[in-house]
Amino acid sequence: MLKENLQGLDSFAANVKEALGNAIEQEPASLSLEIPREESHGEFAVACFQMAQAEGTDPPTVAKRLAKEIEIPGVTAEAVGPFLNFKVDSEILAQTVLEGALTSKYGKGEEHAATVLEFSSPNIAKPMHVGHLRSTVIGAALARILMRLGHRVTRINHLGDWGSQFGKLVAAWNNWGNEKSFLESPINHLLELYVRFHEEETDNPDLKDQAKEAFSELETEEDGETRQLWQRFTEASLQEFEQIYNRLGVSFEHIRGESWYENQLESLVEWLDSCGVLEESEGAQIIDLTEQGIDTPCLVKTAHGTTLYATRDLAAARSRWKEFSFDHSLYVVGSEQNLHFRQFKAALSRCGEAWAEKIEHIPFGLIRMAGGKLSTREGKVLLLSEVLDRACELAAETIAEKNPDLPDRESVAEKIGLGAVIFHDLKHQRQKDVVFDWKEVLSFEGDTGPYLQYTHARCCSILRKANSPSISSAEVDSSLLSDSKELMVALGRYPGALREAGRKREPSALAQSLLRIASAGNAFYRDKRVLGCGDENLEYARLAAVTALRNVLADGLHLLGVPAPEEM
Protein backbone atom coordinates (compact mmCIF):
# COMPACT_ATOMS: atom_id res chain seq x y z
CA MET A 1 0.00 0.00 0.00
CA LEU A 2 1.22 3.46 -0.83
CA LYS A 3 2.30 5.50 2.12
CA GLU A 4 0.21 8.48 1.08
CA ASN A 5 -2.90 6.36 1.50
CA LEU A 6 -2.18 5.51 5.09
CA GLN A 7 -4.38 7.27 7.54
CA GLY A 8 -4.65 7.69 11.26
CA LEU A 9 -2.07 5.76 13.24
CA ASP A 10 -1.16 3.70 10.19
CA SER A 11 0.85 6.59 8.82
CA PHE A 12 2.90 6.82 12.03
CA ALA A 13 3.40 3.07 12.03
CA ALA A 14 4.83 3.28 8.53
CA ASN A 15 7.34 5.91 9.65
CA VAL A 16 8.32 3.90 12.68
CA LYS A 17 8.92 0.82 10.57
CA GLU A 18 10.99 2.73 8.10
CA ALA A 19 13.22 4.29 10.74
CA LEU A 20 13.55 1.01 12.59
CA GLY A 21 14.26 -0.85 9.37
CA ASN A 22 17.06 1.58 8.52
CA ALA A 23 18.54 1.27 11.99
CA ILE A 24 18.70 -2.50 11.98
CA GLU A 25 19.15 -2.91 8.24
CA GLN A 26 15.98 -4.80 7.54
CA GLU A 27 13.19 -4.37 5.06
CA PRO A 28 10.58 -2.14 6.77
CA ALA A 29 7.77 -4.19 5.26
CA SER A 30 9.08 -7.32 6.99
CA LEU A 31 8.83 -5.71 10.42
CA SER A 32 5.77 -5.95 12.55
CA LEU A 33 4.95 -3.65 15.40
CA GLU A 34 2.89 -4.64 18.34
CA ILE A 35 0.33 -2.62 20.16
CA PRO A 36 1.28 -2.42 23.83
CA ARG A 37 -1.38 -3.43 26.29
CA GLU A 38 -0.40 -0.69 28.67
CA GLU A 39 -1.38 2.77 27.47
CA SER A 40 1.66 4.36 29.09
CA HIS A 41 3.91 2.24 26.89
CA GLY A 42 2.94 4.20 23.83
CA GLU A 43 1.13 3.35 20.62
CA PHE A 44 3.63 0.90 19.12
CA ALA A 45 6.40 -1.30 20.45
CA VAL A 46 9.01 -3.86 19.51
CA ALA A 47 10.64 -6.42 21.75
CA CYS A 48 14.40 -6.48 21.29
CA PHE A 49 15.14 -10.10 22.27
CA GLN A 50 15.79 -11.38 18.77
CA MET A 51 17.86 -8.41 17.70
CA ALA A 52 19.97 -8.78 20.83
CA GLN A 53 20.51 -12.44 20.10
CA ALA A 54 21.64 -11.64 16.57
CA GLU A 55 24.06 -9.03 17.85
CA GLY A 56 25.26 -11.04 20.79
CA THR A 57 24.26 -8.42 23.33
CA ASP A 58 21.40 -8.15 25.77
CA PRO A 59 17.96 -6.76 24.89
CA PRO A 60 18.01 -3.67 27.14
CA THR A 61 21.28 -2.54 25.52
CA VAL A 62 19.77 -2.84 22.06
CA ALA A 63 16.63 -1.03 23.15
CA LYS A 64 18.64 1.83 24.63
CA ARG A 65 20.85 2.11 21.58
CA LEU A 66 17.93 2.17 19.16
CA ALA A 67 16.03 4.66 21.29
CA LYS A 68 18.96 7.06 20.93
CA GLU A 69 19.56 6.35 17.27
CA ILE A 70 16.07 6.49 15.89
CA GLU A 71 14.52 9.78 14.94
CA ILE A 72 10.97 9.96 13.70
CA PRO A 73 9.03 13.18 13.27
CA GLY A 74 6.24 13.34 15.81
CA VAL A 75 7.24 10.09 17.50
CA THR A 76 9.43 9.52 20.54
CA ALA A 77 11.31 6.25 20.91
CA GLU A 78 11.85 5.12 24.47
CA ALA A 79 13.62 2.10 25.93
CA VAL A 80 11.84 0.33 28.78
CA GLY A 81 13.80 -2.73 29.77
CA PRO A 82 14.01 -5.02 26.74
CA PHE A 83 11.28 -3.11 24.93
CA LEU A 84 11.47 -0.21 22.55
CA ASN A 85 8.31 1.84 22.83
CA PHE A 86 7.09 4.50 20.46
CA LYS A 87 4.92 7.37 21.60
CA VAL A 88 3.16 9.54 19.11
CA ASP A 89 3.05 13.21 20.00
CA SER A 90 -0.50 14.04 21.16
CA GLU A 91 -0.76 17.27 19.27
CA ILE A 92 0.47 15.89 15.97
CA LEU A 93 -1.70 12.83 16.41
CA ALA A 94 -4.76 15.00 16.99
CA GLN A 95 -3.98 17.00 13.88
CA THR A 96 -3.53 13.86 11.77
CA VAL A 97 -6.67 12.19 13.07
CA LEU A 98 -8.79 15.28 12.55
CA GLU A 99 -7.47 15.75 9.04
CA GLY A 100 -8.57 12.21 8.27
CA ALA A 101 -11.79 11.92 10.21
CA LEU A 102 -13.23 15.25 9.14
CA THR A 103 -13.16 14.12 5.52
CA SER A 104 -15.29 11.43 3.97
CA LYS A 105 -12.18 9.58 2.88
CA TYR A 106 -11.20 8.26 6.28
CA GLY A 107 -10.41 4.58 6.01
CA LYS A 108 -10.63 4.45 2.24
CA GLY A 109 -8.37 1.91 0.61
CA GLU A 110 -6.93 1.27 -2.82
CA GLU A 111 -7.28 -2.48 -3.03
CA HIS A 112 -8.65 -2.44 -6.57
CA ALA A 113 -10.10 -5.90 -6.98
CA ALA A 114 -13.15 -7.42 -8.57
CA THR A 115 -14.92 -9.26 -5.81
CA VAL A 116 -18.03 -11.37 -6.10
CA LEU A 117 -19.80 -11.88 -2.80
CA GLU A 118 -22.57 -14.41 -2.35
CA PHE A 119 -24.58 -14.12 0.83
CA SER A 120 -27.99 -14.41 2.49
CA SER A 121 -29.33 -17.01 0.04
CA PRO A 122 -32.50 -18.10 1.83
CA ASN A 123 -34.61 -20.97 0.61
CA ILE A 124 -37.76 -20.26 -1.30
CA ALA A 125 -41.02 -21.38 0.28
CA LYS A 126 -39.62 -21.16 3.78
CA PRO A 127 -39.72 -18.13 6.02
CA MET A 128 -36.45 -16.45 6.91
CA HIS A 129 -35.43 -17.49 10.39
CA VAL A 130 -32.68 -16.36 12.74
CA GLY A 131 -30.22 -18.60 10.94
CA HIS A 132 -30.48 -16.47 7.83
CA LEU A 133 -29.66 -13.36 9.79
CA ARG A 134 -25.99 -14.24 10.06
CA SER A 135 -25.25 -14.75 6.39
CA THR A 136 -27.30 -11.69 5.50
CA VAL A 137 -25.83 -9.32 8.03
CA ILE A 138 -22.23 -10.56 7.77
CA GLY A 139 -22.38 -10.53 3.99
CA ALA A 140 -23.91 -7.08 3.75
CA ALA A 141 -21.32 -5.65 6.15
CA LEU A 142 -18.47 -7.34 4.36
CA ALA A 143 -19.66 -5.96 1.04
CA ARG A 144 -19.63 -2.41 2.37
CA ILE A 145 -16.27 -2.87 4.10
CA LEU A 146 -14.64 -4.26 0.98
CA MET A 147 -16.10 -1.48 -1.14
CA ARG A 148 -14.64 1.05 1.24
CA LEU A 149 -11.27 -0.65 0.83
CA GLY A 150 -11.51 -0.21 -2.91
CA HIS A 151 -13.04 -3.47 -4.13
CA ARG A 152 -15.61 -3.48 -6.88
CA VAL A 153 -18.12 -5.73 -5.20
CA THR A 154 -20.87 -7.68 -6.92
CA ARG A 155 -23.39 -8.90 -4.38
CA ILE A 156 -25.33 -12.00 -5.31
CA ASN A 157 -28.27 -13.50 -3.48
CA HIS A 158 -28.09 -17.18 -4.39
CA LEU A 159 -31.66 -18.13 -3.53
CA GLY A 160 -32.37 -21.77 -2.81
CA ASP A 161 -35.04 -22.02 -5.46
CA TRP A 162 -34.14 -25.34 -7.04
CA GLY A 163 -33.62 -28.90 -6.01
CA SER A 164 -35.50 -31.89 -4.86
CA GLN A 165 -37.15 -29.96 -2.04
CA PHE A 166 -39.38 -28.39 -4.68
CA GLY A 167 -40.42 -31.81 -5.78
CA LYS A 168 -41.53 -32.42 -2.24
CA LEU A 169 -43.33 -29.14 -2.07
CA VAL A 170 -45.16 -29.71 -5.33
CA ALA A 171 -46.14 -33.20 -4.22
CA ALA A 172 -47.38 -31.79 -0.93
CA TRP A 173 -49.34 -29.09 -2.73
CA ASN A 174 -50.95 -31.61 -5.04
CA ASN A 175 -52.09 -33.62 -2.04
CA TRP A 176 -53.08 -31.00 0.48
CA GLY A 177 -52.65 -27.56 -1.06
CA ASN A 178 -55.29 -24.98 -0.28
CA GLU A 179 -55.70 -21.97 -2.52
CA LYS A 180 -57.31 -19.82 0.11
CA SER A 181 -54.64 -20.45 2.74
CA PHE A 182 -51.94 -19.79 0.19
CA LEU A 183 -53.39 -16.42 -0.75
CA GLU A 184 -53.78 -15.42 2.87
CA SER A 185 -50.26 -16.22 3.91
CA PRO A 186 -48.21 -17.88 1.19
CA ILE A 187 -45.07 -18.83 3.05
CA ASN A 188 -46.88 -20.01 6.14
CA HIS A 189 -49.01 -22.31 4.09
CA LEU A 190 -46.03 -23.64 2.14
CA LEU A 191 -44.20 -24.26 5.37
CA GLU A 192 -47.18 -26.21 6.71
CA LEU A 193 -47.14 -28.32 3.58
CA TYR A 194 -43.41 -28.92 3.84
CA VAL A 195 -43.67 -29.94 7.47
CA ARG A 196 -46.60 -32.24 6.74
CA PHE A 197 -44.69 -33.88 3.92
CA HIS A 198 -41.88 -34.82 6.27
CA GLU A 199 -44.34 -36.07 8.87
CA GLU A 200 -46.11 -38.33 6.45
CA GLU A 201 -43.37 -39.52 4.13
CA THR A 202 -42.14 -42.22 6.51
CA ASP A 203 -45.50 -43.98 6.53
CA ASN A 204 -46.25 -43.27 2.92
CA PRO A 205 -43.42 -44.21 0.54
CA ASP A 206 -45.56 -43.21 -2.39
CA LEU A 207 -45.03 -39.57 -1.41
CA LYS A 208 -41.30 -39.83 -1.98
CA ASP A 209 -41.85 -41.12 -5.47
CA GLN A 210 -44.27 -38.32 -6.20
CA ALA A 211 -41.67 -35.82 -5.05
CA LYS A 212 -38.91 -37.27 -7.19
CA GLU A 213 -41.27 -37.36 -10.13
CA ALA A 214 -42.20 -33.72 -9.62
CA PHE A 215 -38.63 -32.47 -9.45
CA SER A 216 -37.76 -34.47 -12.49
CA GLU A 217 -40.63 -32.77 -14.29
CA LEU A 218 -39.40 -29.40 -13.15
CA GLU A 219 -35.97 -30.06 -14.60
CA THR A 220 -37.20 -31.41 -17.92
CA GLU A 221 -40.48 -29.79 -18.86
CA GLU A 222 -40.39 -26.21 -19.96
CA ASP A 223 -43.85 -24.95 -19.13
CA GLY A 224 -45.66 -27.66 -17.31
CA GLU A 225 -48.07 -27.23 -14.43
CA THR A 226 -45.28 -28.05 -12.04
CA ARG A 227 -43.21 -25.16 -13.30
CA GLN A 228 -46.09 -22.75 -12.96
CA LEU A 229 -46.56 -23.79 -9.37
CA TRP A 230 -42.86 -23.36 -8.69
CA GLN A 231 -43.00 -19.89 -10.20
CA ARG A 232 -45.90 -18.88 -7.98
CA PHE A 233 -44.11 -20.14 -4.89
CA THR A 234 -40.95 -18.29 -5.86
CA GLU A 235 -42.63 -14.97 -6.47
CA ALA A 236 -44.58 -15.10 -3.24
CA SER A 237 -41.44 -15.88 -1.25
CA LEU A 238 -39.43 -13.16 -2.88
CA GLN A 239 -42.02 -10.61 -1.91
CA GLU A 240 -41.70 -11.56 1.72
CA PHE A 241 -37.91 -11.56 1.59
CA GLU A 242 -37.91 -8.07 0.12
CA GLN A 243 -39.68 -6.75 3.19
CA ILE A 244 -36.93 -8.06 5.44
CA TYR A 245 -34.16 -6.81 3.16
CA ASN A 246 -35.71 -3.35 3.09
CA ARG A 247 -35.89 -3.34 6.82
CA LEU A 248 -32.29 -4.44 7.20
CA GLY A 249 -31.12 -2.08 4.47
CA VAL A 250 -29.68 -4.93 2.44
CA SER A 251 -29.44 -4.86 -1.34
CA PHE A 252 -27.89 -6.94 -4.08
CA GLU A 253 -26.56 -6.38 -7.55
CA HIS A 254 -28.12 -9.68 -8.54
CA ILE A 255 -30.84 -11.83 -7.08
CA ARG A 256 -30.17 -15.07 -8.87
CA GLY A 257 -31.45 -18.29 -7.51
CA GLU A 258 -29.97 -21.65 -8.30
CA SER A 259 -32.52 -21.88 -11.08
CA TRP A 260 -30.76 -19.05 -12.89
CA TYR A 261 -28.06 -21.52 -13.86
CA GLU A 262 -30.55 -24.13 -14.98
CA ASN A 263 -29.79 -23.98 -18.68
CA GLN A 264 -26.06 -24.18 -18.00
CA LEU A 265 -26.27 -27.46 -16.14
CA GLU A 266 -26.20 -29.68 -19.17
CA SER A 267 -23.18 -28.00 -20.70
CA LEU A 268 -21.48 -28.07 -17.34
CA VAL A 269 -21.86 -31.81 -17.11
CA GLU A 270 -20.59 -32.17 -20.67
CA TRP A 271 -17.63 -29.99 -19.83
CA LEU A 272 -16.84 -32.04 -16.74
CA ASP A 273 -17.02 -35.13 -18.89
CA SER A 274 -14.68 -33.63 -21.48
CA CYS A 275 -12.23 -32.88 -18.66
CA GLY A 276 -12.28 -36.59 -17.96
CA VAL A 277 -13.19 -36.25 -14.32
CA LEU A 278 -16.66 -37.80 -14.38
CA GLU A 279 -17.20 -41.40 -13.50
CA GLU A 280 -20.16 -43.59 -12.67
CA SER A 281 -20.61 -44.98 -9.20
CA GLU A 282 -23.68 -46.80 -7.97
CA GLY A 283 -25.66 -45.34 -10.85
CA ALA A 284 -24.70 -41.75 -10.05
CA GLN A 285 -22.20 -39.47 -11.78
CA ILE A 286 -19.39 -38.47 -9.46
CA ILE A 287 -16.02 -36.73 -9.38
CA ASP A 288 -13.48 -38.65 -7.37
CA LEU A 289 -11.37 -36.48 -5.07
CA THR A 290 -9.21 -38.98 -3.20
CA GLU A 291 -6.08 -37.55 -4.80
CA GLN A 292 -7.07 -34.15 -3.46
CA GLY A 293 -7.23 -35.66 -0.01
CA ILE A 294 -11.02 -35.75 0.20
CA ASP A 295 -12.62 -39.12 0.86
CA THR A 296 -16.12 -38.22 -0.25
CA PRO A 297 -16.59 -37.70 -3.96
CA CYS A 298 -18.44 -34.76 -5.43
CA LEU A 299 -21.89 -35.91 -6.62
CA VAL A 300 -22.89 -34.36 -9.91
CA LYS A 301 -25.93 -36.36 -10.95
CA THR A 302 -28.21 -38.71 -9.09
CA ALA A 303 -29.08 -42.19 -10.28
CA HIS A 304 -32.38 -40.64 -11.42
CA GLY A 305 -30.49 -38.23 -13.65
CA THR A 306 -31.36 -35.09 -11.69
CA THR A 307 -28.80 -32.51 -10.68
CA LEU A 308 -27.57 -31.79 -7.19
CA TYR A 309 -26.44 -28.89 -5.10
CA ALA A 310 -22.83 -29.32 -6.18
CA THR A 311 -23.82 -29.39 -9.85
CA ARG A 312 -25.52 -26.07 -9.55
CA ASP A 313 -22.72 -24.53 -7.52
CA LEU A 314 -20.17 -25.66 -10.08
CA ALA A 315 -22.25 -24.13 -12.85
CA ALA A 316 -22.67 -20.93 -10.87
CA ALA A 317 -18.95 -20.66 -10.15
CA ARG A 318 -18.05 -21.14 -13.79
CA SER A 319 -20.71 -18.72 -14.93
CA ARG A 320 -19.47 -16.07 -12.52
CA TRP A 321 -15.89 -16.54 -13.61
CA LYS A 322 -16.89 -15.98 -17.22
CA GLU A 323 -19.06 -12.99 -16.40
CA PHE A 324 -17.01 -11.15 -13.78
CA SER A 325 -13.39 -12.36 -14.15
CA PHE A 326 -13.22 -12.00 -10.39
CA ASP A 327 -10.12 -11.62 -8.25
CA HIS A 328 -12.08 -13.02 -5.33
CA SER A 329 -15.27 -15.02 -5.19
CA LEU A 330 -16.54 -15.13 -1.64
CA TYR A 331 -19.33 -17.26 -0.20
CA VAL A 332 -20.83 -16.33 3.14
CA VAL A 333 -22.28 -19.72 4.01
CA GLY A 334 -22.51 -21.64 7.28
CA SER A 335 -19.56 -23.72 8.44
CA GLU A 336 -21.60 -26.90 8.15
CA GLN A 337 -20.94 -26.65 4.43
CA ASN A 338 -17.15 -26.73 4.79
CA LEU A 339 -16.89 -30.08 3.06
CA HIS A 340 -19.07 -29.00 0.19
CA PHE A 341 -16.80 -26.03 -0.56
CA ARG A 342 -13.65 -28.10 -0.30
CA GLN A 343 -15.22 -30.57 -2.70
CA PHE A 344 -16.34 -28.17 -5.33
CA LYS A 345 -13.07 -26.22 -5.30
CA ALA A 346 -11.16 -29.47 -5.60
CA ALA A 347 -13.39 -30.55 -8.47
CA LEU A 348 -12.58 -27.36 -10.37
CA SER A 349 -8.90 -27.83 -9.65
CA ARG A 350 -9.09 -31.32 -11.07
CA CYS A 351 -10.40 -29.74 -14.26
CA GLY A 352 -7.29 -27.58 -14.32
CA GLU A 353 -9.09 -24.33 -13.51
CA ALA A 354 -6.55 -22.15 -11.72
CA TRP A 355 -9.22 -19.63 -10.75
CA ALA A 356 -10.63 -22.16 -8.33
CA GLU A 357 -8.10 -20.75 -5.86
CA LYS A 358 -9.87 -17.41 -5.94
CA ILE A 359 -12.94 -19.04 -4.46
CA GLU A 360 -13.15 -18.56 -0.75
CA HIS A 361 -15.70 -19.95 1.65
CA ILE A 362 -16.41 -17.58 4.53
CA PRO A 363 -17.95 -19.84 7.12
CA PHE A 364 -19.86 -18.79 10.19
CA GLY A 365 -21.09 -20.64 13.25
CA LEU A 366 -24.60 -21.92 13.74
CA ILE A 367 -27.30 -20.29 15.78
CA ARG A 368 -28.76 -22.71 18.27
CA MET A 369 -31.62 -22.30 20.65
CA ALA A 370 -31.02 -22.68 24.33
CA GLY A 371 -33.70 -25.39 24.36
CA GLY A 372 -32.51 -27.39 21.36
CA LYS A 373 -31.96 -27.26 17.64
CA LEU A 374 -33.91 -25.31 15.12
CA SER A 375 -35.44 -27.42 12.41
CA THR A 376 -37.51 -26.24 9.51
CA ARG A 377 -38.69 -29.74 8.81
CA GLU A 378 -40.08 -30.11 12.29
CA GLY A 379 -41.59 -26.66 12.08
CA LYS A 380 -39.41 -25.45 14.94
CA VAL A 381 -38.35 -22.07 13.69
CA LEU A 382 -37.67 -18.71 15.17
CA LEU A 383 -38.77 -16.24 12.56
CA LEU A 384 -36.44 -13.39 11.77
CA SER A 385 -39.34 -10.98 11.51
CA GLU A 386 -40.41 -11.97 15.00
CA VAL A 387 -36.96 -11.25 16.42
CA LEU A 388 -36.85 -7.87 14.72
CA ASP A 389 -40.37 -7.01 15.87
CA ARG A 390 -39.68 -7.85 19.46
CA ALA A 391 -36.48 -5.82 19.50
CA CYS A 392 -38.26 -2.83 18.05
CA GLU A 393 -41.16 -3.13 20.49
CA LEU A 394 -38.77 -3.17 23.41
CA ALA A 395 -36.96 -0.16 21.98
CA ALA A 396 -40.27 1.67 21.81
CA GLU A 397 -40.93 0.85 25.46
CA THR A 398 -37.50 2.05 26.42
CA ILE A 399 -38.04 5.34 24.62
CA ALA A 400 -41.39 5.80 26.32
CA GLU A 401 -39.60 5.43 29.62
CA LYS A 402 -36.40 7.40 28.99
CA ASN A 403 -37.22 9.99 26.40
CA PRO A 404 -40.99 10.28 25.97
CA ASP A 405 -40.79 13.66 24.22
CA LEU A 406 -38.57 12.35 21.45
CA PRO A 407 -39.90 13.33 18.04
CA ASP A 408 -40.45 10.57 15.51
CA ARG A 409 -40.50 7.88 18.18
CA GLU A 410 -41.60 5.00 16.00
CA SER A 411 -38.91 5.42 13.43
CA VAL A 412 -36.22 5.75 16.10
CA ALA A 413 -37.52 2.65 17.88
CA GLU A 414 -37.19 0.71 14.64
CA LYS A 415 -33.60 1.90 14.23
CA ILE A 416 -32.64 0.99 17.76
CA GLY A 417 -34.30 -2.41 17.67
CA LEU A 418 -32.65 -3.31 14.38
CA GLY A 419 -29.36 -1.89 15.57
CA ALA A 420 -29.42 -4.08 18.66
CA VAL A 421 -30.09 -7.25 16.67
CA ILE A 422 -27.63 -6.53 13.86
CA PHE A 423 -24.80 -5.42 16.10
CA HIS A 424 -25.27 -8.35 18.43
CA ASP A 425 -24.64 -10.64 15.52
CA LEU A 426 -21.66 -8.74 14.15
CA LYS A 427 -19.72 -8.16 17.32
CA HIS A 428 -18.80 -11.83 17.68
CA GLN A 429 -16.22 -13.62 15.58
CA ARG A 430 -18.19 -15.18 12.79
CA GLN A 431 -16.80 -18.72 13.24
CA LYS A 432 -18.19 -19.12 16.72
CA ASP A 433 -21.52 -20.79 17.31
CA VAL A 434 -24.14 -18.57 18.85
CA VAL A 435 -26.69 -19.70 21.38
CA PHE A 436 -29.69 -17.51 20.78
CA ASP A 437 -30.62 -15.78 23.98
CA TRP A 438 -33.43 -13.25 24.00
CA LYS A 439 -32.00 -11.50 27.01
CA GLU A 440 -28.78 -10.75 25.20
CA VAL A 441 -30.19 -9.92 21.83
CA LEU A 442 -32.63 -7.50 23.43
CA SER A 443 -30.04 -5.82 25.63
CA PHE A 444 -29.47 -2.13 25.04
CA GLU A 445 -26.77 -1.59 27.66
CA GLY A 446 -23.05 -2.20 27.66
CA ASP A 447 -21.30 -3.44 24.53
CA THR A 448 -24.35 -3.17 22.30
CA GLY A 449 -25.56 -1.48 19.17
CA PRO A 450 -27.73 0.98 21.10
CA TYR A 451 -24.67 1.97 23.16
CA LEU A 452 -22.90 3.02 19.97
CA GLN A 453 -26.05 4.70 18.70
CA TYR A 454 -26.40 6.54 21.98
CA THR A 455 -22.83 7.83 21.84
CA HIS A 456 -23.43 8.96 18.28
CA ALA A 457 -26.67 10.70 19.30
CA ARG A 458 -24.91 12.48 22.16
CA CYS A 459 -22.35 13.85 19.69
CA CYS A 460 -25.12 14.96 17.38
CA SER A 461 -26.80 16.68 20.28
CA ILE A 462 -23.71 18.68 21.18
CA LEU A 463 -23.13 19.66 17.57
CA ARG A 464 -26.77 20.63 17.17
CA LYS A 465 -26.59 22.93 20.17
CA ALA A 466 -23.28 24.38 19.06
CA ASN A 467 -25.05 25.48 15.94
CA SER A 468 -21.67 26.14 14.42
CA PRO A 469 -20.90 25.87 10.72
CA SER A 470 -18.69 23.13 9.37
CA ILE A 471 -15.40 22.61 11.14
CA SER A 472 -12.12 22.78 9.28
CA SER A 473 -9.23 20.80 10.68
CA ALA A 474 -6.80 23.44 9.41
CA GLU A 475 -8.30 26.01 11.77
CA VAL A 476 -8.07 23.83 14.84
CA ASP A 477 -5.35 24.55 17.37
CA SER A 478 -4.53 20.92 17.97
CA SER A 479 -2.31 21.69 20.95
CA LEU A 480 -5.59 22.23 22.79
CA LEU A 481 -6.40 18.55 22.21
CA SER A 482 -3.21 17.20 23.75
CA ASP A 483 -5.28 16.17 26.74
CA SER A 484 -7.50 13.93 24.60
CA LYS A 485 -5.02 11.33 23.48
CA GLU A 486 -7.14 8.29 24.33
CA LEU A 487 -9.88 9.39 22.00
CA MET A 488 -7.44 10.29 19.25
CA VAL A 489 -5.67 6.94 19.55
CA ALA A 490 -8.98 5.09 19.34
CA LEU A 491 -10.03 7.11 16.31
CA GLY A 492 -6.56 6.72 14.85
CA ARG A 493 -6.83 2.94 14.93
CA TYR A 494 -10.07 2.95 12.94
CA PRO A 495 -8.51 2.73 9.45
CA GLY A 496 -6.37 -0.19 10.57
CA ALA A 497 -9.39 -1.94 12.04
CA LEU A 498 -11.21 -1.48 8.77
CA ARG A 499 -8.37 -3.08 6.84
CA GLU A 500 -8.20 -5.95 9.30
CA ALA A 501 -11.94 -6.50 8.95
CA GLY A 502 -11.51 -6.70 5.20
CA ARG A 503 -8.41 -8.86 5.21
CA LYS A 504 -9.84 -11.38 7.67
CA ARG A 505 -13.36 -11.09 6.25
CA GLU A 506 -14.33 -10.37 9.81
CA PRO A 507 -16.81 -7.56 10.49
CA SER A 508 -16.35 -8.08 14.23
CA ALA A 509 -12.93 -6.43 13.97
CA LEU A 510 -14.69 -3.24 12.96
CA ALA A 511 -17.39 -3.73 15.60
CA GLN A 512 -14.80 -4.10 18.36
CA SER A 513 -12.98 -1.00 17.18
CA LEU A 514 -16.20 1.01 17.36
CA LEU A 515 -16.78 -0.12 20.93
CA ARG A 516 -13.35 1.16 21.95
CA ILE A 517 -14.00 4.44 20.15
CA ALA A 518 -17.37 4.91 21.85
CA SER A 519 -15.88 4.17 25.22
CA ALA A 520 -13.11 6.73 24.69
CA GLY A 521 -15.72 9.16 23.38
CA ASN A 522 -17.87 8.85 26.47
CA ALA A 523 -14.86 9.48 28.68
CA PHE A 524 -13.96 12.48 26.52
CA TYR A 525 -17.17 14.43 26.88
CA ARG A 526 -17.55 13.42 30.48
CA ASP A 527 -14.27 15.15 31.39
CA LYS A 528 -14.18 17.93 28.83
CA ARG A 529 -16.91 20.45 28.70
CA VAL A 530 -17.39 21.41 25.07
CA LEU A 531 -19.99 24.18 24.86
CA GLY A 532 -19.30 27.18 27.02
CA CYS A 533 -15.94 25.92 28.21
CA GLY A 534 -14.80 29.51 28.43
CA ASP A 535 -12.38 29.64 25.55
CA GLU A 536 -13.43 30.11 21.97
CA ASN A 537 -10.46 28.26 20.49
CA LEU A 538 -10.80 25.42 22.96
CA GLU A 539 -14.48 25.07 22.17
CA TYR A 540 -13.70 24.97 18.46
CA ALA A 541 -11.04 22.30 18.97
CA ARG A 542 -13.36 20.17 21.09
CA LEU A 543 -16.16 20.59 18.61
CA ALA A 544 -13.75 19.29 16.00
CA ALA A 545 -13.05 16.25 18.18
CA VAL A 546 -16.77 15.63 18.69
CA THR A 547 -17.34 15.97 14.96
CA ALA A 548 -14.58 13.45 14.26
CA LEU A 549 -16.09 11.09 16.82
CA ARG A 550 -19.56 11.48 15.37
CA ASN A 551 -18.30 10.98 11.81
CA VAL A 552 -16.36 7.83 12.58
CA LEU A 553 -19.20 6.30 14.58
CA ALA A 554 -21.69 7.15 11.85
CA ASP A 555 -19.37 5.70 9.24
CA GLY A 556 -18.62 2.52 11.13
CA LEU A 557 -22.26 1.92 12.00
CA HIS A 558 -23.21 2.48 8.39
CA LEU A 559 -20.63 -0.06 7.22
CA LEU A 560 -22.00 -2.60 9.66
CA GLY A 561 -25.55 -1.86 8.59
CA VAL A 562 -26.60 -0.40 11.94
CA PRO A 563 -28.78 2.71 11.62
CA ALA A 564 -27.53 5.79 13.47
CA PRO A 565 -30.37 8.09 14.58
CA GLU A 566 -29.37 11.63 15.53
CA GLU A 567 -31.56 11.60 18.59
CA MET A 568 -32.75 8.80 20.80
Add this chain to the structure above:
RNA sequence: GUCCCCGUAGCUCAGCCGGAUAGAGCAUCGGUUUCCUAAACCGAAGGCCGCACGUUCGAAUCGUGCCGGGGACGCCA
Protein backbone atom coordinates in the same frame (compact mmCIF):
# COMPACT_ATOMS: atom_id res chain seq x y z
C1' G B 1 -14.50 -44.23 13.08
C1' U B 2 -12.43 -39.96 9.89
C1' C B 3 -12.27 -34.70 9.04
C1' C B 4 -13.49 -29.37 10.41
C1' C B 5 -14.67 -25.53 14.16
C1' C B 6 -14.90 -24.03 19.28
C1' G B 7 -13.17 -24.41 24.83
C1' U B 8 -10.26 -17.37 28.47
C1' A B 9 -13.89 -14.26 35.17
C1' G B 10 -20.68 -16.96 37.57
C1' C B 11 -22.74 -15.67 32.23
C1' U B 12 -21.58 -13.54 27.08
C1' C B 13 -17.19 -12.47 24.81
C1' A B 14 -12.27 -9.54 23.26
C1' G B 15 -7.10 -10.52 23.09
C1' C B 16 -4.49 -15.50 19.25
C1' C B 17 1.10 -13.10 12.26
C1' G B 18 4.41 -15.62 20.55
C1' G B 19 6.57 -10.74 24.10
C1' A B 20 6.05 -6.30 29.57
C1' U B 21 1.20 -7.01 35.82
C1' A B 22 -4.54 -11.52 30.84
C1' G B 23 -9.06 -7.09 29.10
C1' A B 24 -14.49 -5.61 28.26
C1' G B 25 -19.80 -6.11 28.89
C1' C B 26 -23.75 -8.51 31.80
C1' A B 27 -24.89 -10.10 36.66
C1' U B 28 -23.27 -8.69 42.21
C1' C B 29 -21.76 -4.69 45.66
C1' G B 30 -20.73 0.70 46.32
C1' G B 31 -20.66 5.70 44.16
C1' U B 32 -21.90 9.92 40.25
C1' U B 33 -27.54 13.82 37.73
C1' U B 34 -28.22 22.53 39.96
C1' C B 35 -23.32 20.11 34.53
C1' C B 36 -23.68 19.50 26.28
C1' U B 37 -29.26 12.75 26.58
C1' A B 38 -27.68 8.32 33.52
C1' A B 39 -29.32 3.65 26.82
C1' A B 40 -23.87 7.05 30.34
C1' C B 41 -19.65 7.41 33.80
C1' C B 42 -16.34 5.92 38.15
C1' G B 43 -14.86 2.17 41.79
C1' A B 44 -14.83 -2.92 44.21
C1' A B 45 -14.92 -8.04 43.68
C1' G B 46 -14.19 -11.95 40.36
C1' G B 47 -9.22 -15.92 36.20
C1' C B 48 -4.35 -23.56 37.28
C1' C B 49 -6.53 -18.69 29.64
C1' G B 50 -10.03 -27.22 29.21
C1' C B 51 -5.66 -30.82 30.52
C1' A B 52 -0.69 -32.68 29.33
C1' C B 53 3.68 -32.72 26.71
C1' G B 54 6.71 -30.15 23.13
C1' U B 55 9.11 -25.80 20.29
C1' U B 56 11.23 -21.05 22.27
C1' C B 57 15.14 -16.39 25.85
C1' G B 58 9.62 -16.01 26.31
C1' A B 59 3.19 -19.61 25.03
C1' A B 60 -3.80 -17.68 26.29
C1' U B 61 -1.41 -17.15 21.37
C1' C B 62 2.54 -22.08 17.58
C1' G B 63 2.82 -28.00 17.26
C1' U B 64 1.23 -32.97 18.96
C1' G B 65 -1.94 -35.95 22.07
C1' C B 66 -6.10 -36.26 25.29
C1' C B 67 -10.84 -34.44 27.43
C1' G B 68 -15.46 -31.59 26.70
C1' G B 69 -19.12 -29.04 23.20
C1' G B 70 -20.83 -28.33 18.10
C1' G B 71 -20.81 -29.66 12.94
C1' A B 72 -19.85 -32.61 8.49
C1' C B 73 -19.02 -37.33 6.34
C1' G B 74 -22.63 -39.94 -2.13
C1' C B 75 -27.59 -39.54 -4.54
C1' C B 76 -30.74 -32.95 1.02
C1' A B 77 -29.16 -27.95 0.54
